[in-house]
Amino acid sequence: MNWEDTPEQAAFREEVRAFVRDRFPATYTPDPDAEQSLEPEDVWGYNWAVDRNSPDAARREGARAWAAALAERGWITPHWPVEYGGAGLSAMEEFILQEEMMRARVPTVNGIGAFLLGPTLLAHGTEAQRAEHLPPIARGERTWAQGFSEPGAGSDLAGLRTRAVRDGDHYVVDGQKVWTSLGHHADWLFVLVRTDPDAAPKHRGITFLLVDVDTPGVTVRPIRDIRGDAPFSEIFFEGARVPVANRVGEENRGWYVAMDALSFERAGIGATIKYEQAIARLVEHIGTPEGREHLREGWERGARQEIARRYVEMRVLYNIARYSVTNPVPGYEASVNQLFSAELHQRLARTGAHVFGRHGLLWQRRDAPLGAAFTHMRMDSVAATFLGGASEIQRNVIATRGLGLPRS
Incomplete structure (x- = not known):
């Protein structure tokens, strides 16, 4: 396929480059030791969700100024309708915007809220939910984390056991979530809970809820990873009362809402x-x-x-990502993207280890070759083939939804 920009797209690309050059705060500089996240949209040295509340005043104000500049144009949520704080851009314009921000090595803002929850609420939420939650995301004022995985339900997400029992106009939630990316920096969570323990098949008894982190009975604890930092957390629910109005979609039908959310997660640049x-x-x-x-x-x-193979594979991944954005709700193509990207991440890390040998064991960034970039990449890549959905799950999605193969 020919991915050359149209004249209109080329003009928009130049507009984005000029905006980043002119409006990115000069005082908002990379933190050379930042290791707060493993998400694919991260830019080394930045993590906006962490930076916005940093004890470092320059970093904190820089993060907030950058969010305000993007919000002026609706570019925190560029593909959303204007009435909710978006810019009403086409999917390809949003792709170009994200691509140019990554190339300029400046951080995106409000990633999980903007790119996962927002599109999910636009597709499945009530008008009241959209009005309450979308504008604060678009202004960079409210951050979100995804509470899906549990100690006994990771790749087999339908095996989750966090329970929600209806009590009048509330659900009473008890259980535990784990590996919640940046959960300890989030204001709100979107979580999957079991509302029908006897459902068969089991994915039909799951409900999708929006939960304020400050709800009594919700406890968030950071988890240290192999690198010594805390990019994710575990979350405990003990009698937490969540309004029924915070349910997205129908009771016991949250699995289908979640699958759309995961499709948005798997289709990035x-x-x-x-x-x-x-x-x-x-x-x-x-x-x-x-x-x-x-x-x-x-x-x-x-x-x-x-190195030549990695370059070719990277160009293949670019084309997959471009193709994925042509669908309003990414389907199996998003799983192709996730699978290929995760495995390329690991192959690229091994290539760096091959080239650097013993120098590739240096962990401290200062005075190490390339700032120890490939050493850190090797640690990051350990989680790549199960972060955002295990490779085995992605292959099943590709086989059944993409190739039409039988499920057994």
């Missing part, structure tokens, strides 16, 4: 640009005298071919 920049930096480093001092002895054997 961020990983593609990150991999492209990582490959470019690696090739540039290899070509310098200083860089060659850091390379493993005999690195040339097979490494050039590996």
